[in-house]
Amino acid sequence: MTGRIVKALSGFYYVFDYASGNIYACKARGVFRKKNVHPLVGDEAEFVVTHEHDREGNIEKILPRSSAMARPPVANCDLALLVTSVHTPDINFSLIDRYLVVLQHSGLTPVLVFSKSDLNTDSDEEEIRRVYGGSGFEIHFISTVEGSGIDELRGTIEHHVSTVAGPSGAGKSSLLNALTGKDELETSRVSEHTGRGRQTTRHTELVALSSDxxxxxxxxxxxxxxxxxxxxxxxxxxPEFVKLQDGCRFRSCVHINEPSCAVKDAVESGGISRIRYENYCRSYDELKDINRRNFK
Ligand SMILES: Nc1nc2c(ncn2[C@@H]2O[C@H](COP(=O)(O)OP(=O)(O)OP(=O)(O)O)[C@@H](O)[C@H]2O)c(=O)[nH]1
Ligand SMILES: [Zn+2]
Structure with a gap:
């Protein structure tokens, strides 16, 4: 049988069986011993059922991973929902643009999710579209208060393994609750050992919204x-720079000081957002600085 590990806890791997949708508590001793493989949440696993009644099994093999993240420790994630609000907290374009770089560098496809749309004016959304419309990243406006935009987002994450990212207070937990139908994912669970107190360390879980x-x-x-x-x-x-770079005079053009630069031309003519371009220049200088210091 084949499934996906959705939780790892106390030596058990909980495997969501693709065929039945049941979750089996599995050991993975053979995988450790023979292959020295450490399964991760998100891994796809071949397993055998040892006790159907108790939904227990044994993992025989971990299928090849396409990616692995450190925090949260999850394998095979491919989409990142980058959640930010326009108001409360106020939008920070520079932070969003850094997130977009970091997420892509981690092998994830970012999806721009602008939260709390119930607080937005029409002109807020027009501005967002002016800045990111040309970027090629998918844009969603959602409100968990009004329930708007959630179904469209559900369509976007279908057939993917997604993670949610974004600054504090942006509405990440609210979105997760809306998508999973679970309440208060973030409320600390009562300790299973003592039966009291609040567990501060959480374990990462994948929630299956469908079999894939x-x-x-x-x-x-x-x-x-x-x-x-x-x-x-x-x-x-x-991405909007990459699309135009063949039009630059120099193939190595980094679109800063070079003459005949198609990207700079597009910034002047409004084809590329000046906000995006200025954030790019700032990050470029920062990287140059870091790299120069590390080289010395
Ligand atoms: N107006 C409005 N407020 C929202 C919406 N979604 C979340 N909020 C509020 O925004 C605040 C932060 O929401 P959370 O979901 O806890 O945000 P978070 O990103 O998980 O925050 P951290 O745990 O700090 O990272 C809460 O007070 C929510 O009630 C929304 O769609 N509209
Ligand atoms: Zn250029």
């Missing part, structure tokens, strides 16, 4: 440092 749609219940990427890349690579993380 999973979402990680622990928001990730709470801090965003630019990845360790060369400053000349940064341009590759701005």
């Amino acid at each position: 749609t999973f979402i990680c219940d622990t928001p990730g990427f709470s801090t965003v440092f630019l990845p360790k890349i060369k400053e000349t690579e940064l341009r590759d993380y701005y």
